[in-house]
Amino acid sequence: MIFRKxxxxxxxxxxxxxxxxxxxxxxxKVVEISDLQLKDYSDSQxxxxxxxxxxxxNQSSLTSLLNYNSVIYFKENGLGMVSSPSFRGTTAQQTAVxxxxxxxxxxxxxxxxxxxxxxxxxxxxxxxAGGGSSIYGSSAIGGSIHLNNTISFKEHFSNTLRLNYGxxxxxxxxxxxxxxxxxxxxxxxxxxxxxxxxYEYVDSDGKNLNGQYHNTSLNAAVGYxxxxxxxxxxxxxxxxxxxxxxxxxxxxxxxxxxxxNSRNLLEWDSFFGKFVSKVKVAALSEKYKYFGNVKxxxxxxxxxxxxxxxYDLAFDASxxxxxxxxxxxxxxxxxxxxxxxxxxxxxxxxxxxxxxxTQKIGxxxxxxxxxxxxxxxxxxxxxxTKWAATDFYTLKLNGSKNFRVPTFNDLYWQPGGNEDLKPxxxxxxxxxxxxxxxxFKVTLTxxxxxxxxxxxxxxxxxxxxxxxxxxxxTYGGEALVNWSKSFGKHHFMLNGTYAYTVSEDMEKKKQLxxxxxHKATSSLSYSWNKLAVDYQCLYNGEVFTRSxxxxxYNIDAYFVSNASVSYDFxxxxxxxxxxxxxxxxxxxxASVESRFLPGRNFNMYLTxxx
Amino acid sequence: MKKxxxxxxxxxxxxxxLASCSSDDSSPNVSLGQYDNGMFVVNEGxxxxxxxxxxxxxxxxxxxxxxxxxxxxxxxxxxxxxQPMFFDNTRxxxxxxxxxxxxxxxxxxxxxxxxxxxxxxxxxxxxxxNGKAYVTNAxxxxxxxxxxxxVINLSDYSTSKATIGVWSEKIIEENNKLYIANGYAYGDxxxxxxxNPVTNNVETTIQLxxxxxxxxxxxxxxxVLGSEKLAKINLAxxxxxxxxxTISAGAKNLNIEDNKIYYTVDTAVYAMAINATVAPSTPLLxxxxxxxxxxxxxxxxxxxxxxxxxxxxxxxxxKAYIYSTTGSLLRTITVGVxxxxxxxx
Numbered sequence: 001m002i003f004r005k006x007x008x009x010x011x012x013x014x015x016x017x018x019x020x021x022x023x024x025x026x027x028x029k030v031v032e033i034s035d036l037q038l039k040d041y042s043d044s045q046x047x048x049x050x051x052x053x054x055x056x057x058n059q060s061s062l063t064s065l066l067n068y069n070s071v072i073y074f075k076e077n078g079l080g081m082v083s084s085p086s087f088r089g090t091t092a093q094q095t096a097v098x099x100x101x102x103x104x105x106x107x108x109x110x111x112x113x114x115x116x117x118x119x120x121x122x123x124x125x126x127x128x129a130g131g132g133s134s135i136y137g138s139s140a141i142g143g144s145i146h147l148n149n150t151i152s153f154k155e156h157f158s159n160t161l162r163l164n165y166g167x168x169x170x171x172x173x174x175x176x177x178x179x180x181x182x183x184x185x186x187x188x189x190x191x192x193x194x195x196x197x198x199y200e201y202v203d204s205d206g207k208n209l210n211g212q213y214h215n216t217s218l219n220a221a222v223g224y225x226x227x228x229x230x231x232x233x234x235x236x237x238x239x240x241x242x243x244x245x246x247x248x249x250x251x252x253x254x255x256x257x258x259x260x261n262s263r264n265l266l267e268w269d270s271f272f273g274k275f276v277s278k279v280k281v282a283a284l285s286e287k288y289k290y291f292g293n294v295k296x297x298x299x300x301x302x303x304x305x306x307x308x309x310x311y312d313l314a315f316d317a318s319x320x321x322x323x324x325x326x327x328x329x330x331x332x333x334x335x336x337x338x339x340x341x342x343x344x345x346x347x348x349x350x351x352x353x354x355x356x357x358t359q360k361i362g363x364x365x366x367x368x369x370x371x372x373x374x375x376x377x378x379x380x381x382x383x384x385t386k387w388a389a390t391d392f393y394t395l396k397l398n399g400s401k402n403f404r405v406p407t408f409n410d411l412y413w414q415p416g417g418n419e420d421l422k423p424x425x426x427x428x429x430x431x432x433x434x435x436x437x438x439x440f441k442v443t444l445t446x447x448x449x450x451x452x453x454x455x456x457x458x459x460x461x462x463x464x465x466x467x468x469x470x471x472x473x474t475y476g477g478e479a480l481v482n483w484s485k486s487f488g489k490h491h492f493m494l495n496g497t498y499a500y501t502v503s504e505d506m507e508k509k510k511q512l513x514x515x516x517x518h519k520a521t522s523s524l525s526y527s528w529n530k531l532a533v534d535y536q537c538l539y540n541g542e543v544f545t546r547s548x549x550x551x552x553y554n555i556d557a558y559f560v561s562n563a564s565v566s567y568d569f570x571x572x573x574x575x576x577x578x579x580x581x582x583x584x585x586x587x588x589x590a591s592v593e594s595r596f597l598p599g600r601n602f603n604m605y606l607t608x609x610x
Numbered sequence: 611m612k613k614x615x616x617x618x619x620x621x622x623x624x625x626x627x628l629a630s631c632s633s634d635d636s637s638p639n640v641s642l643g644q645y646d647n648g649m650f651v652v653n654e655g656x657x658x659x660x661x662x663x664x665x666x667x668x669x670x671x672x673x674x675x676x677x678x679x680x681x682x683x684x685x686x687x688x689x690x691x692x693q694p695m696f697f698d699n700t701r702x703x704x705x706x707x708x709x710x711x712x713x714x715x716x717x718x719x720x721x722x723x724x725x726x727x728x729x730x731x732x733x734x735x736x737x738x739x740n741g742k743a744y745v746t747n748a749x750x751x752x753x754x755x756x757x758x759x760x761v762i763n764l765s766d767y768s769t770s771k772a773t774i775g776v777w778s779e780k781i782i783e784e785n786n787k788l789y790i791a792n793g794y795a796y797g798d799x800x801x802x803x804x805x806n807p808v809t810n811n812v813e814t815t816i817q818l819x820x821x822x823x824x825x826x827x828x829x830x831x832x833x834v835l836g837s838e839k840l841a842k843i844n845l846a847x848x849x850x851x852x853x854x855x856t857i858s859a860g861a862k863n864l865n866i867e868d869n870k871i872y873y874t875v876d877t878a879v880y881a882m883a884i885n886a887t888v889a890p891s892t893p894l895l896x897x898x899x900x901x902x903x904x905x906x907x908x909x910x911x912x913x914x915x916x917x918x919x920x921x922x923x924x925x926x927x928x929k930a931y932i933y934s935t936t937g938s939l940l941r942t943i944t945v946g947v948x949x950x951x952x953x954x955x
Binding site for chain 1: 659686706711732752903923926927
């Protein structure tokens, strides 16, 4: 039924588009990224954009990039192992990862393992803090991470090859070709990362055993300009990785884990009058295999195939008013050794509205409702306003209702899955203040989130089963600082973040475990002619590991810093050779109890642009 | 991490305990070590390494937390998901599921002796027979067909394997035979394996008709409890005697003390005469628990007292309770994370 209406609608669009007049420069700008809402409907929230210049200076895992450049706190089970975020004190399932506009959190466990995303596959990565479920669906409670590929039809041709090699036999390679003749635009890349990862612990005889990993990803973003008003785009990605899970005790049974994820999105953008229409179809697949003993061929697995059809129609009613309607239909088919084979269908409709009242003040509204038989879905909304009071000061206010839906594991795990679950849901509000002066941009944000029906697996006899039990209140403040200045050929850039986070279990009245009260990051870059020097650091406050907040067992605070120097030897093209010292101060630290991270280690890299 | 383990010593009024001091010790006047007169509580912990610990409660009432780390600050940790401890005359054996190893200590001084880490794959329970230790192993959790015993030579801690081939969980020694319950937390077999340590082979398998969760021998009879049944096996014939008694669902923690059978259902303790043919309908006592999973996580009856460990939330220190056999609460003691049993020295 939904589809028949869609076809009628599409037919209407095509007729319209043939007659339409268009502004082709505007169209090319719109076509560049798929996730249009990130640009158009995020004014009242804080968005931190990390462009490829920053991506390239960091290590290749999404964990490392965001750990050193954002307020998000990470728990990492040893370097390269399973990594889960806590954004604004929320759980790993309450941060959405959005790939070219599509939510890619696992349908099985509801989260993204940030060590299974290679950052070099993307042109820009954005961190959008706060609620976003009315646009991005499940999990956008703490915030969302946006992985974007840019498709540019400006004529260009470039190749980039990056190789790095360092301690523990760690290798990274990435090759990217980016080209367009104005009609076609092609961006393709391949990445490979591997490491023996057998680092020695600082100040101890221990060694990271059974921690080796490797992964490969292929990425493509291809655009075809049919005419000035019609564009076809294809985004495609395959990630394959194998990690041995590191041991705490040498006597443990070594295990390993394999991931195979593929993502494909086909999009047709069409412009007519004041409308922009986007038809999207996507096919995603995620699969894991867990080997409980590396010596055995036996494994457990889970797999979900997802098909998405989406229609997105944006309408610029006037220079000041934008409207955007999105309907989508998602089908997930799950199977696995421990879950019931099930299929679930979810339809959703959302409406977004933005009104710029005067040059200085505007507001936006968004609403979303999902329709499914699998769980009761709440009505979601977001209301926000932005007031650019002066050149110096901007005020942002936002309130929203968001959710995190039960996963396949929650619903269908055998035994124990509970098919009678509600989504976790949150009401939240934030106030943002932006100051600009003397090359500085400072953002101060305060937020409050009230989350109910948090899912927790509780034993029921000998079987564990999820229930909607916990209530959590989280509030805190974030500061982002950005400063850049040039003195002749000397360029300086400073970025800093700080987060204060209280995340409290309402029943126990205790701080949640593994949520630090304090986290801060800073990076300083200096360049002169072809020489560049970078320094970055990370401070994580101590965290509780016990639910009664017994401080005897806290994980100590740590301060880790990295330094690098690079020089561009190229004349016409760029030939950059760089050297990095990671954990410069040889800090003995762990983000998860007993999962020690490496001491001082080294890395060198070569980047060729031609 | 860097923090030194603090030595926690809580002294309580000892009058309660002085009156009921154990009289079982063969040489009550000679102390064999700091931990000679009292009991250990095993706190199994969770996936976090520092959560596992051993608590000592002396007969005079003093409580010491984290005994192993206090005595052996330089030794490798015990691992977590600690399983019930077992003993020989001088040693205690502490099994860790996560570390896949067994730590051997002096049972009276708790000084570290050795680590056993060979021929183990998800070790579960242990017993000593014929001068050797025998530890059940789940192997691959998905199947009971690969379950086996680790046979440990107690003079040099060398090991070998003996195949059982069916879910193997709790194990006890009686009259130089080993009896293995074919299921509890893992496995749904409905039998008891009899293993002969002299021939190193399975001697026979006794069919029960229900999944056993706890058992104890008394006067040549093996009493076996399942969730809804209690059976008696004559060990002279390896045959089930009569028809099993029907018990309320959820029964576990069988203990026999002073000719009485004790068991628990949810938060209640029941007691019946050893020769009773009908299960009691009213409990001896009921305790309060906020735990969603860890009710009666550890249970023992010893020397006229009932010991209950509450699992709590498995993420913070929990409680142990001591009751009289008439059901009055004598004492509440804070122990570690996930306390799962009491062991008397």
